[in-house]
Amino acid sequence: MTDRVRSLSSSRPKETAVKTRRREYLSIPDLCAELGISRDTFYKWRARGTAPRCTKLPNGALRILRDDLEDWLNDRKEVA
Template sequence: MKTKEMTGGLDRKLLSVPEVLTELVVPRSTFYKWRRLGIAPRCIKLPNGEVRIRRADLDAWLCQREDNAA
């Protein structure tokens, strides 16, 4: 098993699209629309056509969208 030291401290967990949809509480169609528009979190397309999202990329994407309004 790899430790954070072995991976450079990066979170390399890959999330499936259903996991991301559940977390964001959005329908699949919205997620794929965001992908077409280039505003979705960074995705990895596997050779079998499935899509995965790194946990770290999803977290960074969410941080970029935080509303700083009081």
């Protein structure tokens, strides 16, 4: 390997592994189980506009992004 080729290969940026975070979606039953609420309670919250943000899938099913649930819960924290 010549000096020129060696210097070109060493000047290339090294590839780094990029970790992509997988989005976690919860179904309504999963959300209700995690919060310890009934499905009816969730839909009452949704009707009042106080439920966590939902994503409506093309088949009509609702999903809640884990990050949106965490944000929603953090917004409801009270200072004791």
